[in-house]
Amino acid sequence: MIITFISDTHTKHNQVTPDLPGGDLLIHAGxxxxxxxxxxxxxxxxxxxxxxxxxxxxxxxxGNHDRLFDDRPREVQGLxxxxxxxxxxxxxxxxxxxxxxxxxxxxxxxxxEFYDWAFNLxxxxxxxxxxxxxxxxxxxILVTHGPAFGHCDEAPYGxxxxxxxxxxxIDEFPPKIxxxxxxxxxxxxxxxxxxxxxxxxxxxxxxxxxxxxxxVDWDPITNELNFI
Numbered sequence: 001m002i003i004t005f006i007s008d009t010h011t012k013h014n015q016v017t018p019d020l021p022g023g024d025l026l027i028h029a030g031x032x033x034x035x036x037x038x039x040x041x042x043x044x045x046x047x048x049x050x051x052x053x054x055x056x057x058x059x060x061x062x063g064n065h066d067r068l069f070d071d072r073p074r075e076v077q078g079l080x081x082x083x084x085x086x087x088x089x090x091x092x093x094x095x096x097x098x099x100x101x102x103x104x105x106x107x108x109x110x111x112x113e114f115y116d117w118a119f120n121l122x123x124x125x126x127x128x129x130x131x132x133x134x135x136x137x138x139x140x141i142l143v144t145h146g147p148a149f150g151h152c153d154e155a156p157y158g159x160x161x162x163x164x165x166x167x168x169x170i171d172e173f174p175p176k177i178x179x180x181x182x183x184x185x186x187x188x189x190x191x192x193x194x195x196x197x198x199x200x201x202x203x204x205x206x207x208x209x210x211x212x213x214x215x216v217d218w219d220p221i222t223n224e225l226n227f228i
Contacts (some may be wrong), residue, residue: 001002001023001024001025001089001097001101001103001210001217001219001220002021002022002023002024002025002118002130002216002217002218002228003023003024003025003026003027003177003215003216003218004020004023004025004026004027004055004172004200004213004214004215005023005027005029005179005200005214005215005216006020006026006027006028006029006200006202006213007028007029007030007034007063007145007152007179007180007181007199007200007201007202008029008030008031008063008116008181008200008201008202008203009028009031009045009132009202009203010031010033010034010203010207011031011032011033011034011041011044011045012063012203012207012209013032013045013048013049015209016202016209016213017048019212019213020052020054020055021054021215021228022054022055022131023055023056023215024052024055024056024057024086024096024097025058025059025096026052026055026057026058026059026107027059027060027141027143027179028049028059028060028061028199028200029060029063029143029144029145029179029180029181029182029200030060030061030062030063030064030066030109030145030181030182031063031065031066031145031181031182031201032045032049032060032062032063032065032066033065033066034065034069035065035067036065036066036117036118037065037067037068038068039068039164042068042079046080046083046086047082048081049075049083049086050083050084050086051088052085055118056096057086057087057096057165058085058086058087059086059087059089059094059096059105059107059143060086060087060088060107061088061089061090061107061108061109061143061144062088062090062109062118062119062145062147063109063111063118063119063145063181063182064109064114064117064119064120064145064146064182065118066109066118066119067117067118068117068148069090069109069119070109070118070119071118072088072090076088077159080108088107088118088145089105089106089108089143090107090108090109090141091094091107091131091134092106092107093105093106093107093109093136093139097220099171100213101220101221102139102140102157103140103220104136104139104141105139105140105142105143106135106136106139106141106142106143106175107142107143107144108131108132108134108143108145109133109144109145110128110144110145110146111144111145111146111163112128112129112146112163114184117143119209120145123163123164123165124164124165128165129165131202131203132163132165132166132168132169134208135169135173135175137173137200138153138215139173139175139177140175140176140177141175141176141177141178142170142177142178142179143178143179143180144166144174144180145180145181145182146162146163146166146179146180146181146182147162147163147166147180147186147197147199148159148163148166148167148170148180148197149161149162149163149164149166149167150162150167150176151167151178151190151192151197151199152180152183152187152188152189152197152199153183153186153187153193153199154183154185154188154189155183155186156160156185156205161183162183168215171186171193171208174193174194174195175195176194176195176220176223177195177196177198177199177218178195178196178197179198179200180198180199180200181199181200181201183199183201184201184203184204184205184211185204185205186199186201187199187200187201187202187204187211189214189218189227194223196218196223196225198214200213214227215227215228216228219223
């Protein structure tokens with residue numbers, strides 16, 4: 001499978017288009033909005049994502065900047081029915097591929113509290129632990145907005161800021177791929193304990209398009225991949 005990972009486009013998605021080579025699957029790990037309050041930030045992103053025609057499947061989740069998706073979920077669900085080529089996941093899974101290489105993807109937008117943003121829950125609370133409990137044990141590709149603790153999660157002011165509870169779940173039931181964003185400074189790739197970790201935040205700390213999308217040729221059966 002040819003897969004491209006992106007995250008944290010913050011209304012600058014059009015700048016990314018030339019660096020999307022096409023393939024089997026495109027995954028956006030949240031924060032497509034900026035302020036998060038205005039529908040005018042939602043419509044252009046959904047139109048852009050829906051009209052990309054060089055991927056067989058396109059999946060996305062929300063992030064902490066995507067407030068409308070947290071505050072007005074019914075309106076969002078109604079809006080999404082108008083976009084036929086994309087799949088939005090909020091604590092849900094889908095399968096893609098064929099009978100020989102069926103891949104289970106699970107997406108969830110939650111992350112530890114950070115000021116008063118969307119999809120925030122107390123860092124060590126049972127509500128957040130429950131969100132991660134529902135990640136299927138046989139997930140192939142896990143998509144969350146924020147990183148797990150210790151994996152591509154170093155903030156510019158130093159230290160790891162990823163979710164400890166998510167790290168516990170991943171350590172217990174490792175997915176083959178975990179893609180996320182949120183911590184722009186953590187952009188990059190890491191392999192650990194059988195899982196490929198991708199921090200796919202394409203904008204840098206100053207919200208400029210500094211980081212290219214990562215595209216890989218991945219074998220779902222062997223879990224081997226090569227960067228393209």
